[in-house]
Amino acid sequence: MSVEWAGVGPEVLLRLDRSASEPLRVQLERGLREAIRSGRLEAGERLPSSRAMAAELGISRGLVLECYSQLQAEGFLTSRSGSATRVAAGALAPAELPVQPPPLARPIVDFRPGVPDLTSFPRRDWVWALREGSRGATPLELGYGDPRGVQFLRVVLAGYLRRVRGAVADAERVVVCGGFAQGINLVLGALSRRGTGRVAIEDPGDVDYLAICERLGIRAVPVRIDKRGIDVEALAAAEVGAVILTPTHQFPTGTALASERRQALVAWAQACGAMIIEDDYDAEFRYDRDPVGALQGLAPDRVALIGTVSKSLAPGLRLGWVVCPPDILEPLIEEKRLSDRGSPALEQLALAILMESGRFDRQVRRMRQVYGSRRDTLVRALSTGAPAVVLHGLAAGFHAVADLAAEADEQAIVEQARERSVGLYGMSSFRPSGGGGAPQLVLGFGNLSQTAIERGIAAVADLL
Ligand SMILES: Cc1ncc(COP(=O)(O)O)c(C=O)c1O
Numbered sequence: 011m012s013v014e015w016a017g018v019g020p021e022v023l024l025r026l027d028r029s030a031s032e033p034l035r036v037q038l039e040r041g042l043r044e045a046i047r048s049g050r051l052e053a054g055e056r057l058p059s060s061r062a063m064a065a066e067l068g069i070s071r072g073l074v075l076e077c078y079s080q081l082q083a084e085g086f087l088t089s090r091s092g093s094a095t096r097v098a099a100g101a102l103a104p105a106e107l108p109v110q111p112p113p114l115a116r117p118i119v120d121f122r123p124g125v126p127d128l129t130s131f132p133r134r135d136w137v138w139a140l141r142e143g144s145r146g147a148t149p150l151e152l153g154y155g156d157p158r159g160v161q162f163l164r165v166v167l168a169g170y171l172r173r174v175r176g177a178v179a180d181a182e183r184v185v186v187c188g189g190f191a192q193g194i195n196l197v198l199g200a201l202s203r204r205g206t207g208r209v210a211i212e213d214p215g216d217v218d219y220l221a222i223c224e225r226l227g228i229r230a231v232p233v234r235i236d237k238r239g240i241d242v243e244a245l246a247a248a249e250v251g252a253v254i255l256t257p258t259h260q261f262p263t264g265t266a267l268a269s270e271r272r273q274a275l276v277a278w279a280q281a282c283g284a285m286i287i288e289d290d291y292d293a294e295f296r297y298d299r300d301p302v303g304a305l306q307g308l309a310p311d312r313v314a315l316i317g318t319v320s321k322s323l324a325p326g327l328r329l330g331w332v333v334c335p336p337d338i339l340e341p342l343i344e345e346k347r348l349s350d351r352g353s354p355a356l357e358q359l360a361l362a363i364l365m366e367s368g369r370f371d372r373q374v375r376r377m378r379q380v381y382g383s384r385r386d387t388l389v390r391a392l393s394t395g396a397p398a399v400v401l402h403g404l405a406a407g408f409h410a411v412a413d414l415a416a417e418a419d420e421q422a423i424v425e426q427a428r429e430r431s432v433g434l435y436g437m438s439s440f441r442p443s444g445g446g447g448a449p450q451l452v453l454g455f456g457n458l459s460q461t462a463i464e465r466g467i468a469a470v471a472d473l474l
Pocket residue numbers: 123124125188189190191192216256261289291317318319320325329330
């Protein structure tokens with residue numbers, strides 16, 4: 011191997027390896043780039059003439075000229091006619107990046123709420139449906155279609171929601187969107203265009219609404235939740251134009267909105283022309299005998315019903331829908347058109363085919379059993395390991411609320427569990443008003459095997 015060094019200025023900078031397969035010109039360019047990036051060659055510094063560089067390295071002058079002109083084009087070097095080639099002013103060594111603290115290791119057992127079993131996604135069925143959908147997609151469906159989504163899916167969804175959720179739905183009023191997250195942004199965007207400036211949110215609830223509303227110029231007003239759901243009197247006093255609710259399975263307390271409160275809520279909305287935005291996020295997974303129908307069925311003109319496949323299939327699909335009341339339908343379609351011109355057509359067709367074929371229902375039935383067993387495991391593990399803990403909110407979904415002893419320090423428990431590689435989540439992180447409350451944990455069990463639940467609870471039982 012023959013290695014040669016070239017001195018540029020006071021330092022030894024370049025090394026050419028004639029036995030390497032990499033061409034000499036490429037080696038020369040790379041060597042100079044590295045010298046500039048690392049700061050060994052500083053901005054403004056003069057490089058040897060092409061003749062001197064060529065002589066020193068024993069290569070042709072043409073090769074050096076080629077290399078200089080390439081690095082000029084890349085902004086590393088400058089040269090004016092008649093003067094020397096220099097390191098360009100903008101080609102300084104990059105500033106040192108601030109040292110980031112190492113990220114916390116991911117917990118080994120993570121009781122994060124809201125995550126379904128990601129290993130149970132029906133891959134084979136989905137591939138089948140996607141293939142069928144792609145094969146049968148019409149040219150119209152592959153174009154810029156109706157921003158509401160593919161007609162076939164909207165028809166199938168409307169039927170499904172009437173049948174399973176007791177909703178009042180027809181395809182004209184269904185808008186397919188990118189999960190609940192896009193649905194809520196579209197509805198709030200449409201309301202904001204109509205002049206709605208204040209929207210009530212559940213407390214406890216999803217704290218993201220604070221930022222979502224703020225971005226749209228809407229004031230989010232937290233309204234308290236008790237054991238019967240949202241406090242409708244407090245809601246009426248909040249003077250809002252809309253409320254975002256999880257009436258079937260309140261997130262995160264797990265209660266269902268009591269029937270007299272449902273009536274009172276609808277009466278309030280009708281009396282003051284307010285909009286109820288119903289988040290139907292995990293409605294498929296009820297374990298008790300009485301399914302709770304969608305609130306939208308009671309007042310389809312006052313309720314925007316938003317659903318998602320994030321719990322029934324997988325969040326990664328980013329598919330959801332809004333069943334929209336007539337008076338915000340046009341602005342909502344316009345919001346959708348302006349934001350993305352419609353959701354991906356082939357995935358919509360696949361979902362429609364999956365639902366129509368009965369495979370979606372089969373998957374939901376299968377997962378209801380899986381989550382039911384996991385729920386039983388959690389109850390058992392806690393009653394053995396931490397009998398003082400009281401669990402509730404278990405009638406549906408895949409998270410539960412655990413009441414801790416009154417004097418327990420919720421935050422300290424979360425931190426100590428983390429040191430044992432167990433992810434626990436305190437109720438305080440779901441309080442948009444920031445206000446305190448009794449110490450509680452929200453325990454998600456959807457994405458944990460029965461063994462993982464047992465191991466996780468055993469690891470933190472003494473803390474609880
Ligand atoms: C309360 C609530 N609603 C809806 C969703 C679903 O959101 P998306 O459909 O955007 O995944 C979640 C996700 O965790 C949630 O916690």
